[in-house]
Amino acid sequence: CHGAKPPPNPEFTLKPKKKKIIQQNEGVPATPCPPCPELVWRSCVGQHIGAERMMVCSDKSQFSCENLCGNPLPCGNHYCTKTCHAFENQLRGSEACEDCSLPCQQEREPACPHNCPQRCHPGDCPPCKVLIKRSCHCGAMVHVFDCIYYNTLTAKGQESVRSCGGPCHRKLPNCTHLCPETCHPGQCTNADKCCKKVTVRCKCQTLKKEWVCQDVQAAYHLTGCHPKDIPKTQFGIGLIPCNSDCKSKVQVVESELQLRKSRVTEVQEPDTEKLVRKRKKRRERVLESKETTKLQKIISRAKRLLLYVLIFVILVAATYCGYKGLLWLSDWMNEVDERRQRYSRMK
Known part of the structure; x- marks a missing residue:
C-alpha cells in the first residue's frame, strides 16, 4: 500500500550529505509482502x-473513543446514550443502539x-x-367534552357549545332582578x-305604585344615587312623596305606640319589685349558710386533734417496729458468726 521513501534530493538540502545506499527488498515470487509500517489516521x-487515532497501517484492530454514541434512535426523537460502539451488522462485535423508553414529548x-x-x-x-369540564356562561351547568372535539372548535363554536340554553341566572348589576336572556358569555x-x-312606596310606606324597573333606576x-348602592329591602322606597293621609296615619301610629309603651312599663314595674325581693332573700340565705355555729367550730377542732393524735401514734409505732427489727437483725448476725466459728473448729 505504501512504497519505500525516496532518497533526499541533495539540491534542496542545506548541508551536503552522503548518499545512502537504500537496499530495496525485492519481492520474491510466491512470498507474502511484509506488513506495512506506515502510520495512518484511523x-x-x-x-x-x-x-481519530494515529495507528500503523498494518494494524487492523478497532477501538472505541469512549464518547456517547449519538446515533438517532428508531423513534426519530432521541439519540443513543451508550458509549461508542460499532454499528449493527458492521462488525462481529457490533451491538444495536438502545431502545427508547422515554415518554412521548411531542407537541400535539x-x-x-x-x-x-404512549411511549x-x-x-x-x-x-x-381526555374528558374536560367546562361550565356554562351563567354557571348553572357543567359540560363534559372530549379534548380533541373542544380544541378543534373555533372561539365562537366553543361559546355556542358551552351555552346551556336556559335563562341566564346571573343578577343584574343595577337592580335586584335576574337577567331574562338565554345563557350568554360576557x-x-x-x-x-x-x-x-x-312596587314603589313613599317614605312612610303607606302609598304604593307599580313602576317598571328601568324607570326606578332613572x-x-x-336623585344622585346609584341603584347598585341601595339595599334590596329599600329598593323603590321613598320615590313617591307622602300625602296628608300619610301624616294622619303616622300620628295615629305614634299615639298607639306610646300607649303600648306605657302599658308595658306598668306591667313590668311590679315584676321588678318581685325580682328585687327574691334577690334579697337569696343573699340572706347565702349569708346565713356562711355563718357557722359554735358547735360546728368545736367539731372541726376535735377532728383536727384526732388527726394529729393518729399521726403521732403511727410515727411511734413505726419507730418501735424499726428498733425491734434492728435488734433482731443484730441477734441473727451474731448467731451466724457463732455457727461459722464452730464449723471452723470442727475442721
Missing part, C-alpha cells in the same frame, strides 16, 4: 469526527395541555380523548333596560 468504530396538534399516553414513537400522536348587556315591575339617577 477513525473509531462509531465513526465520530475528531476521535391541535394544541392540547395533556401529554401523550416515544415516530409520527404523529393519536387524538386526545356581562349582561340589558342591565339598564330591565322591564320587570317594582329616578334614582335623578
Whole structure:
C-alpha cells in the first residue's frame, strides 16, 4: 500500500550529505509482502469526527473513543446514550443502539395541555380523548367534552357549545332582578333596560305604585344615587312623596305606640319589685349558710386533734417496729458468726 521513501534530493538540502545506499527488498515470487509500517489516521468504530487515532497501517484492530454514541434512535426523537460502539451488522462485535423508553414529548396538534399516553414513537400522536369540564356562561351547568372535539372548535363554536340554553341566572348589576336572556358569555348587556315591575312606596310606606324597573333606576339617577348602592329591602322606597293621609296615619301610629309603651312599663314595674325581693332573700340565705355555729367550730377542732393524735401514734409505732427489727437483725448476725466459728473448729 505504501512504497519505500525516496532518497533526499541533495539540491534542496542545506548541508551536503552522503548518499545512502537504500537496499530495496525485492519481492520474491510466491512470498507474502511484509506488513506495512506506515502510520495512518484511523477513525473509531462509531465513526465520530475528531476521535481519530494515529495507528500503523498494518494494524487492523478497532477501538472505541469512549464518547456517547449519538446515533438517532428508531423513534426519530432521541439519540443513543451508550458509549461508542460499532454499528449493527458492521462488525462481529457490533451491538444495536438502545431502545427508547422515554415518554412521548411531542407537541400535539391541535394544541392540547395533556401529554401523550404512549411511549416515544415516530409520527404523529393519536387524538386526545381526555374528558374536560367546562361550565356554562351563567354557571348553572357543567359540560363534559372530549379534548380533541373542544380544541378543534373555533372561539365562537366553543361559546355556542358551552351555552346551556336556559335563562341566564346571573343578577343584574343595577337592580335586584335576574337577567331574562338565554345563557350568554360576557356581562349582561340589558342591565339598564330591565322591564320587570317594582312596587314603589313613599317614605312612610303607606302609598304604593307599580313602576317598571328601568324607570326606578332613572329616578334614582335623578336623585344622585346609584341603584347598585341601595339595599334590596329599600329598593323603590321613598320615590313617591307622602300625602296628608300619610301624616294622619303616622300620628295615629305614634299615639298607639306610646300607649303600648306605657302599658308595658306598668306591667313590668311590679315584676321588678318581685325580682328585687327574691334577690334579697337569696343573699340572706347565702349569708346565713356562711355563718357557722359554735358547735360546728368545736367539731372541726376535735377532728383536727384526732388527726394529729393518729399521726403521732403511727410515727411511734413505726419507730418501735424499726428498733425491734434492728435488734433482731443484730441477734441473727451474731448467731451466724457463732455457727461459722464452730464449723471452723470442727475442721
